[in-house]
Amino acid sequence: MLGAIFTIFIFQLAGEAFQKYFDLAIPGPVIGLILMLLSLLLTKQNINPNVTTFRTNIINTSEHLLKYLSLLFVPIGVGVIMHLQLLEAQLLRIIAVIVLGTIFTMIFTSVIFLKTSKAKADE
Amino acid sequence: MSDAAKLYQVWVYLQAEPLFWLTLTIGAYLLADRLYRASGLFPLLNPVAISIILVSTCLINFGVEYERYFDGAKFIHFLLGPATVALSIPIYLNWNIVVGAKKAIVTSVLLGSLFAIGITYAIAVILQLDLVTTKSLLPRNVTVPIAMGISEIIGGVPSLTAIITIVTGIIGAALGTFVLDQKYGRSRLCLWAGKSWHWHRTRHGQRQRSRCICCCCDGVEWHRYSRDHTARFFHNQRFSLNYRFGHSITIFAGPIKWNLATTSGQTDNRKTKCRIVQI
Numbered sequence: 001m002l003g004a005i006f007t008i009f010i011f012q013l014a015g016e017a018f019q020k021y022f023d024l025a026i027p028g029p030v031i032g033l034i035l036m037l038l039s040l041l042l043t044k045q046n047i048n049p050n051v052t053t054f055r056t057n058i059i060n061t062s063e064h065l066l067k068y069l070s071l072l073f074v075p076i077g078v079g080v081i082m083h084l085q086l087l088e089a090q091l092l093r094i095i096a097v098i099v100l101g102t103i104f105t106m107i108f109t110s111v112i113f114l115k116t117s118k119a120k121a122d123e
Numbered sequence: 124m125s126d127a128a129k130l131y132q133v134w135v136y137l138q139a140e141p142l143f144w145l146t147l148t149i150g151a152y153l154l155a156d157r158l159y160r161a162s163g164l165f166p167l168l169n170p171v172a173i174s175i176i177l178v179s180t181c182l183i184n185f186g187v188e189y190e191r192y193f194d195g196a197k198f199i200h201f202l203l204g205p206a207t208v209a210l211s212i213p214i215y216l217n218w219n220i221v222v223g224a225k226k227a228i229v230t231s232v233l234l235g236s237l238f239a240i241g242i243t244y245a246i247a248v249i250l251q252l253d254l255v256t257t258k259s260l261l262p263r264n265v266t267v268p269i270a271m272g273i274s275e276i277i278g279g280v281p282s283l284t285a286i287i288t289i290v291t292g293i294i295g296a297a298l299g300t301f302v303l304d305q306k307y308g309r310s311r312l313c314l315w316a317g318k319s320w321h322w323h324r325t326r327h328g329q330r331q332r333s334r335c336i337c338c339c340c341d342g343v344e345w346h347r348y349s350r351d352h353t354a355r356f357f358h359n360q361r362f363s364l365n366y367r368f369g370h371s372i373t374i375f376a377g378p379i380k381w382n383l384a385t386t387s388g389q390t391d392n393r394k395t396k397c398r399i400v401q402i
Binding site: 005008009011012015025027028029030032033034036037040041058059061062063065066069070071072073074075076077078079080081082083086087090093094095096097098099100101102104105106108109110112116 | 148149151152170171172174175178179182183189192193196197199200202203204205206207208209210211212213214215216218226227230231232234235238239242243246247250251252253255256260263264269271272276280281282283285286287289290291294295
């Protein structure tokens with residue numbers, strides 16, 4: 001458990017360092033995600049019992065963390081109380097943008113997805 | 124000293140401590156989560172939205188500044204970074220599927236992202252929203268931390284973007300099934316704005332021939348697959364697992380949108396318009 005948390009932190013740290021050093025637009029944790037994914041894929045074939053145990057550990061710990069992913073958004077979300085005035089003036093219009101934009105985007109994306117995966121599905 | 128004064132003293136002490144705000148946040152979330160489950164996962168009772176409303180109401184009623192609250196709640200906020208790294212696990216576990224459906228995933232995420240920015244900008248311009256609000260709206264289809272980063276770079280209000288992004292997620296979840304059912308009959312939403320959901324289709328009315336052509340079990344026959352342990356895991360837990368998987372995909376859409384929003388946001392208004400129209 002602790003080892004898995006340590007590993008995740010290390011990858012995030014590496015990602016942050018990478019991002020700062022190369023001054024990238026991609027956030028550090030996302031680079032950490034890519035690095036961790038690569039390491040997992042590269043060691044996929046490794047059946048050394050130590051490695052497999054460690055891998056299972058990381059998977060379990062990550063799943064635990066992700067189970068509460070939505071809780072992690074609450075603190076920033078509460079920041080809305082700082083913008084109540086801005087929201088009040090334009091609330092309806094903002095909601096209109098979100099609702100309409102979301103519906104159009106959903107239709108568009110699903111059409112594209114179907115178009116590109118059609119060949120496979122109908123074979 | 125009277126009891127009331129003493130109680131007030133305790134309050135003054137506690138509200139300066141992170142413990143109080145952490146407890147409040149987790150408590151609100153647990154309550155909201157219970158409510159959500161009790162309602163049979165009714166989309167408008169999204170636990171994030173409800174807990175934000177609960178906590179916000181408390182803060183406003185007690186007259187507490189957001190900075191003070193965040194000073195305590197930042198410990199929860201901190202975990203977003205590690206959680207983002209942990210999102211590599213759903214991708215790793217679904218790697219074969221990602222590779223198998225790479226064309227569909229890449230194309231629809233890429234074009235869908237561009238379309239999402241374009242349509243948001245267009246509607247915002249038509250409704251004459253002010254520039255700051257528009258900029259806060261543009262990144263709303265990426266996961267929250269990335270959306271906030273984009274918002275900051277292009278001159279929006281990051282915390283406004285956060286709430287807009289969360290609302291987008293809630294509205295998407297609420298409308299998703301409905302919108303796509305209208306369009307595809309019995310089908311279910313799979314991929315929307317970079318977030319994947321499941322999508323099943325019954326072909327020629329033969330249930331056993333129905334296939335799941337979503338990005339998770341692309342083209343694999345459903346009856347064969349459902350005997351398989353992994354697949355059962357997918358289908359039984361499809362909401363939670365695919366939601367996470369969808370998050371992973373969304374994160375990859377992030378940098379693309381980031382670059383796009385940055386370039387278009389920093390040029391002047393007319394140029395932005397051209398760029399969006401080009402998209």
